[in-house]
Amino acid sequence: MGSRIRLSVVIPTYRAAPHLPKLFKVLEQSFSSFPSYEILFIEDNSPDETWEKLCLLCKNYSHLPIKILGLPKNLGQQMATLLGLFHAQGEYVATLDDDLQVDPKSILLLYEHAQKTKAEIVYGIPKTSHHPAISRLGSRCLRYLLPFEYASSCRLLMGSLAASLFDLSSSYANIEDLVYRLTSRVSSFPIDHKARDLSPSSYSLIDRVALGIRILTQIVLPHYIPFFRFSTRRLRDFLAWEKFEFISHQT
Numbered sequence: 001m002g003s004r005i006r007l008s009v010v011i012p013t014y015r016a017a018p019h020l021p022k023l024f025k026v027l028e029q030s031f032s033s034f035p036s037y038e039i040l041f042i043e044d045n046s047p048d049e050t051w052e053k054l055c056l057l058c059k060n061y062s063h064l065p066i067k068i069l070g071l072p073k074n075l076g077q078q079m080a081t082l083l084g085l086f087h088a089q090g091e092y093v094a095t096l097d098d099d100l101q102v103d104p105k106s107i108l109l110l111y112e113h114a115q116k117t118k119a120e121i122v123y124g125i126p127k128t129s130h131h132p133a134i135s136r137l138g139s140r141c142l143r144y145l146l147p148f149e150y151a152s153s154c155r156l157l158m159g160s161l162a163a164s165l166f167d168l169s170s171s172y173a174n175i176e177d178l179v180y181r182l183t184s185r186v187s188s189f190p191i192d193h194k195a196r197d198l199s200p201s202s203y204s205l206i207d208r209v210a211l212g213i214r215i216l217t218q219i220v221l222p223h224y225i226p227f228f229r230f231s232t233r234r235l236r237d238f239l240a241w242e243k244f245e246f247i248s249h250q251t
Contacts (some may be wrong), residue, residue: 006036014044030104044080088135094156106191110156119187124154126193134223166236
């Protein structure tokens, strides 16, 4: 039996075709000296050529430990990321957006910080955010409404913590809501956040408003009214019940 994978990097993708070539090149450079890792792309049923481009790039970068999973329907970033966590095999699991606003090398900084602090999860917090104004406003509101000390899509979890998420029941798959139920060993580390210089965000204004409404009704409200907080179905059972059939490709 080979040694266990030390680090899994989960990257949900949606409408990412234009900037995937640059992303692959940066990933190769970032993890070239890191021992024992894997990269999992979760293709969230994008309407563009994201899946085809991922398959082509996997062949061109066949020397990298990459796996891609194509979802049969669009499930949104949170669920796509959770599915990546479900399939990750690393002792640590990192999540990263596909738009390169955060340098993948930041994951290595989070990894080093986790080793020093023994935190179960480390969030990469931008020194200066370059997200759209409506996203910054929404994040600021959530910080007042919810007891999450930190939150970011750039995060690094212990593999054991990631696996434990799927034994929880939840009415809405929000990673932070799940994480903060399981651990208080939470830390953060400052990272650089670049202005978007590639394609426009895959989230339209309507998408962002709809996401905000879901978070308000399915996370904020249940937090203050515990009766509505828990679902009777564990996330692990939900995954089995849905019978997701992945279109997988592994180098």
